[in-house]
Amino acid sequence: xxxxxxxxxxxxxxxxxxxxxxxxxxxxxxxxxxxxxxxxxxxxxxxxxxxxxxxxxxxxxxxxxxxxxxxxxxxxxxxxxxxxxxxxxxxxxxxxxxxxxxxxxxxxxxxx
Amino acid sequence: xxxxxxxxxxxxxxxxxxxxxxxxxxxxxxxxxxxxxxxxxxxxxxxxxxxxxxxxxxxxxxxxxxxxxxxxxxxxxxxxxxxxxxxxxxxxxxxxxxxxxxxxxxxxxxxxxx
Numbered sequence: 001x002x003x004x005x006x007x008x009x010x011x012x013x014x015x016x017x018x019x020x021x022x023x024x025x026x027x028x029x030x031x032x033x034x035x036x037x038x039x040x041x042x043x044x045x046x047x048x049x050x051x052x053x054x055x056x057x058x059x060x061x062x063x064x065x066x067x068x069x070x071x072x073x074x075x076x077x078x079x080x081x082x083x084x085x086x087x088x089x090x091x092x093x094x095x096x097x098x099x100x101x102x103x104x105x106x107x108x109x110x111x112x
Numbered sequence: 113x114x115x116x117x118x119x120x121x122x123x124x125x126x127x128x129x130x131x132x133x134x135x136x137x138x139x140x141x142x143x144x145x146x147x148x149x150x151x152x153x154x155x156x157x158x159x160x161x162x163x164x165x166x167x168x169x170x171x172x173x174x175x176x177x178x179x180x181x182x183x184x185x186x187x188x189x190x191x192x193x194x195x196x197x198x199x200x201x202x203x204x205x206x207x208x209x210x211x212x213x214x215x216x217x218x219x220x221x222x223x224x225x226x
Contacts, residue, residue, distance in 0.1 A: 004154070043116070043202060043217035044155070078151060090152050098209055099168050102154030 143209025
């Protein structure tokens with residue numbers, strides 16, 4: 001079946017540091033890939049997505065590139081802010097409808 | 113415009129009881145999905161409904177059921193609660209529920225089973 005594996009947290013960084021969160025997936029064919037963010041006390045928000053190999057999704061300074069050869073979709077941001085503290089989820093979509101398969105989430109804490 | 117609204121926000125139940133969670137989608141959205149998020153884990157898909165019909169079901173026991181009403185709101189019911197049902201239950205809506213369509217999530221209902 002489909003699965004998503006992402007690095008365990010928490011990841012603790014200083015403001016303006018570089019952030020990478022690794023995500024790899026297992027799925028047949030060509031899934032769509034997503035990063036969602038969950039701020040404290042809130043629901044999930046779509047951060048970015050990519051629908052085919054070599055696509056790069058980007059939003060709010062975050063980027064991720066769909067790498068089919070390594071089945072990966074790593075999230076990066078060049079300079080994090082305290083407001084980026086949240087839990088980040090990698091997810092894939094490989095079915096009719098909108099059933100998402102999520103990774104376990106990575107908590108990121110950015111300190112001033 | 114209001115986003116996806118869920119009620120109640122918090123709920124405490126005891127083992128063996130039954131619970132009903134409610135979700136109102138964004139106005140104009142006809143598809144509702146339910147996810148269970150156990151503490152420290154990613155959300156897991158439970159159900160998807162579109163136009164009052166079940167479109168998809170995840171790997172959950174028959175104790176879990178749902179329905180969608182003519183106004184597109186939805187209820188998730190869980191019978192014979194177990195301690196392991198303690199989780200954040202998320203509702204998400206979209207226009208038609210088609211593949212790849214953007215999902216909008218509510219803030220969830222935190223269910224604690226004692």
